[in-house]
Amino acid sequence: MNQSVKAKALDRIDISILDTLQKEGRIANVDLAKKVNLSASPCIDRVKRLEKEGFIEGYGARLNSSKLGYGTAAFIQVTLDRTTSDVFDKFREAVVMIPQVAECHMVAGGFDYLLKLRLPNMEAYRSILAQIVDLPGVAQTHTYVVIEQVKNDRGLPLKHHADASTPPL
Amino acid sequence: MNQSVKAKALDRIDISILDTLQKEGRIANVDLAKKVNLSASPCIDRVKRLEKEGFIEGYGARLNSSKLGYGTAAFIQVTLDRTTSDVFDKFREAVVMIPQVAECHMVAGGFDYLLKLRLPNMEAYRSILAQIVDLPGVAQTHTYVVIEQVKNDRGLPLKHHADASTPPL
DNA sequence: GATTTAACCGTATATAATCTGGCATTAATG
DNA sequence: CATTAATGCCAGATTATATACGGTTAAATC
Numbered sequence: 001m002n003q004s005v006k007a008k009a010l011d012r013i014d015i016s017i018l019d020t021l022q023k024e025g026r027i028a029n030v031d032l033a034k035k036v037n038l039s040a041s042p043c044i045d046r047v048k049r050l051e052k053e054g055f056i057e058g059y060g061a062r063l064n065s066s067k068l069g070y071g072t073a074a075f076i077q078v079t080l081d082r083t084t085s086d087v088f089d090k091f092r093e094a095v096v097m098i099p100q101v102a103e104c105h106m107v108a109g110g111f112d113y114l115l116k117l118r119l120p121n122m123e124a125y126r127s128i129l130a131q132i133v134d135l136p137g138v139a140q141t142h143t144y145v146v147i148e149q150v151k152n153d154r155g156l157p158l159k160h161h162a163d164a165s166t167p168p169l
Numbered sequence: 170m171n172q173s174v175k176a177k178a179l180d181r182i183d184i185s186i187l188d189t190l191q192k193e194g195r196i197a198n199v200d201l202a203k204k205v206n207l208s209a210s211p212c213i214d215r216v217k218r219l220e221k222e223g224f225i226e227g228y229g230a231r232l233n234s235s236k237l238g239y240g241t242a243a244f245i246q247v248t249l250d251r252t253t254s255d256v257f258d259k260f261r262e263a264v265v266m267i268p269q270v271a272e273c274h275m276v277a278g279g280f281d282y283l284l285k286l287r288l289p290n291m292e293a294y295r296s297i298l299a300q301i302v303d304l305p306g307v308a309q310t311h312t313y314v315v316i317e318q319v320k321n322d323r324g325l326p327l328k329h330h331a332d333a334s335t336p337p338l
Numbered sequence: 339g340a341t342t343t344a345a346c347c348g349t350a351t352a353t354a355a356t357c358t359g360g361c362a363t364t365a366a367t368g
Numbered sequence: 369c370a371t372t373a374a375t376g377c378c379a380g381a382t383t384a385t386a387t388a389c390g391g392t393t394a395a396a397t398c
Contacts, residue, residue: 018230018232018237021229021230022229022230022231022232023227023229024227024228024229025194025195025227025228025229025230026194026195026228028353028354028355029354029355029356030353030354030355038377038378039377039378039379040354040355040356040378041356041357041358041377041378041379042376042377042378044355044356045376045377054233054236055232055233055236055237056230056231056232056233057230057231057232057233058192058193058194058230058231059193059194059195059228059229059230059231060190060191060192060193060194060228060229060231060323060324061187061190061191061194061225061226061227061228062191062225062226062227062228062229063187063191063224063225063226063324063325064223064224064225064226065325067223067224068187068224068325068327070325073274075274075276075283092319095319095320096319096320099326100326101320101322102320102321102322103318103320103321103322104318104319104320104321105242105244105315105316105317105318105319106315106316106317106318106319107244107313107314107315107316108313108314108316109311109312109313109314110311110313111313113319114244114313114315118325118326142278142279143278144276144277144278144279144280144283145276145277145278146274146275146276146283147274147275147276147277148274148275149272149273149274149275150261150264150265150273150274150275150282151264151265151270151271151272151273152271152272152273153270153271153272154229154323155229155232156232156234156237156239156287157268157269157287158237197384197385197386198385198386198387199384199385199386207346207347208346208347208348209347209348209385209386209387210346210347210348210387210388210389211345211346211347213386213387214345214346
């Protein structure tokens with residue numbers, strides 16, 4: 001079973017609701033209903049269902065990171081000194097505590113973790129790197145500073161999914 | 170001048186509003202007002218101002234990517250064959266068109282672009298990589314598949330910002 | 339110290355969310 | 369094939385919320 005609730009398959013309208021909500025999370029239910037060609041009641045019922053079944057995890061404002069002091073981003077590749085699970089656990093536990101670490105991915109390939117940092121500027125990088133290097137188990141790091149954000153999609157390409165591969169349960 | 174509107178400095182309440190909205194984007198204004206110790210009117214005025222001044226760029230639902238057929242992520246490092254600006258432009262133009270490319274960052278370091286892909290599964294990776302390799306100017310690529318998402322913060326750590334470095338305008 | 343400005347609050351009105359009951363369509367069942 | 373059950377929808381009524389307005393306070397300015 002899935003998410004504590006039996007999830008039926010999503011139909012065209014559900015997809016349309018999800019797609020609309022991920023772009024306009026604060027749209028009025030009345031307007032959402034119009035957009036998906038439904039009246040208000042079944043529309044809000046579907047939204048509530050999508051929330052309860054876990055397709056929608058929450059809502060959030062998209063903030064302008066530059067204007068709020070986080071205009072710089074950097075990626076750090078981290079290699080740990082040993083690949084035992086307790087070393088991994090210690091590192092994970094510590095890295096998630098650093099607020100400037102926006103993302104931390106364990107990856108397969110030439111290193112162990114890929115971190116994405118958000119920073120006010122390049123001066124701030126120095127102190128963050130010092131923290132990263134001091135994290136438990138860290139053997140070496142390599143940094144790539146982002147020069148330009150070419151694309152940064154928050155949303156999923158739901159409309160492009162109506163084809164092969166993993167159909168939404 | 171900034172964003173077509175003269176932006177005054179953000180006070181404690183503004184920060185609190187932004188922080189709340191990035192976590193609960195669909196909170197009722199009445200409840201938001203309570204949370205930041207304001208009555209409804211000035212609260213909504215501030216939200217409207219923050220939107221107009223560009224601190225809030227929009228709102229969106231957070232969707233469960235696994236349940237919607239995008240449970241796998243991968244990073245691809247891309248090196249272009251020449252570093253002339255027209256090669257860069259062509260590549261950029263083409264890469265943003267691929268819906269599975271969630272992010273594309275131009276970076277300083279050993280390669281030129283770092284892409285983040287969202288995929289249904291590993292089988293889907295093959296066809297996407299073929300597309301990436303065929304993009305104009307691509308000399309070589311290196312892929313890192315995400316084994317585990319240790320952290321994936323959508324929001325900015327606003328509360329931790331009340332210190333040094335770039336103060337919000 | 340008077341005047342202006344800015345920010346707030348409370349109230350009133352407009353708008354939207356939510357609940358209820360009933361209808362239509364479809365699927366399951368006898 | 370007819371009946372029943374289930375599902376999904378709509379419309380209207382009620383409750384709650386958003387929004388606009390006028391007035392008050394407090395700070396800033398001259």
